[in-house]
Amino acid sequence: MRLFSSRHGALAVSLCVALAAGAHAQSAWPDKPVRVIVPFPASGATDLVARVVTQRVAADLGQQMVVDNRPGAGGTIGTAEAAKAPADGYTLLLTTSSTHAISPHLLPRLAYDARKDFTPVVHLADAPSVVLVNPSLPVKTVAELVAYGKAHPGKLNYATSGNGTIVHLNSAAFSAQAGIEMTHVPYKGTALAIPDLVAGQVHVLFDSLPTGMPHARSGRLRALAVTSEKRTALAPELPTLAESGLPGYSSVTWFGVYLPAGAPPALVSRVHQAFAKAMLAPEVAASLAKLGVEPAAPSSPAQFGAMVQTDSARWASVIRQHKITLE
Incomplete structure (x- = not known):
């Protein structure tokens, strides 16, 4: 019994030492x-x-x-x-x-x-992303964009940074929830899509705020809403898509x-x-x-x-x- 207890005692001590060393290493992170x-x-x-x-x-x-x-x-x-x-x-x-x-x-x-x-x-x-449209499109709000899309089925297209990107998914989720048909036009990055959006060759783009908003504030493009759940301090003047008639939309x-x-x-x-x-x-x-x-x-x-x-x-x-x- 003494031998059994001694061995178990030694194991217990070793285990405690190992645990203590592990805890010390974690608490000391990073060394x-x-x-x-x-x-x-x-x-x-x-x-x-x-x-x-x-x-x-x-x-x-x-x-x-x-x-x-x-x-x-x-x-x-x-x-x-x-x-x-x-x-x-x-x-x-x-x-x-x-x-x-x-x-x-x-x-x-x-x-x-x-x-x-x-x-x-x-x-x-x-x-968050921002919803941008060409100013020649006769819409100033998301509600007007949706109404236009329903009145002109298949006439709207949207640019993305490529298949399967967050820009593509945001746009697809929007068109599905809004109940409108839009044609996907993929680019190799939104920077390449901006000139075509400004020229009116594409109609809608879900772009990042830092690259999209300068064009909106200069008047070259029109910003309609942001994709976040709440308004962003980065563009507080813009409503969310949820506020704009798409309840629950958040991305x-x-x-x-x-x-x-x-x-x-x-x-x-x-x-x-x-x-x-x-x-x-x-x-x-x-x-x-x-x-x-x-x-x-x-x-x-x-x-x-x-x-x-x-x-x-x-x-x-x-x-x-x-x-x-x-x-």
Whole structure:
């Protein structure tokens, strides 16, 4: 009995030491540079958001945050790489709706499972879109656009940044809820669509605020509404689509941070706190506003995960309904 007790006692001591060491490592995070994978190109929106936020996190923690751009295949290459990393807090993924709420329904053979291979950490920010039309179109409100579309079935077209993009999905969801027919005209980016919209060759575009609003404020285009649930401080004069006769319509590009699956709760909490604190800094909000991005309302990792699942289910429905593919 003594030998049995002694062995178990030794095991218990070893286990306690291991747990204490693990807890210390998590509480001490980070004690070396942290790699933040951004699965999109440098100088793009996600990259710029990442650099604004991680700069503040690094300053608060006194440890380097290294943004590592791993672009390709709509963000799925870098995301797959992040999924295979150790869940020790030294590889994070800073990504958007594209990789976790949209691509899983467009690319069934993804090298990662958006739900099972990651631990949601923090919802950082949101970027609403703005509904733009050519001023020659005889509409000044969303209600008038819908009425025009119903009176001229099949005559309206809408530009997007390509099949399966958030711009495409926003437009498809709008036309379905409004009950109007519009023809899809894909471009390789909304920047290429703007000149045709100004020229009247296309009629409607759901664009990002920072690229779309300067054209609206100059009079070259007309802004009708924003896609967010509530009015945005970035363009407070514009109503939401929900206010404009499409109840429940809400769509933003969200930005968030993930850890690989299996991250200990204490570590998740530590990383969450670090990024949530950074988002409260006025200079972070000011820098993001220049990008057309607003800090998200404070939420827990669980709430972030639930939000993403709701967003994912919504886009899955839109993709099925409109038979959207990447072909």
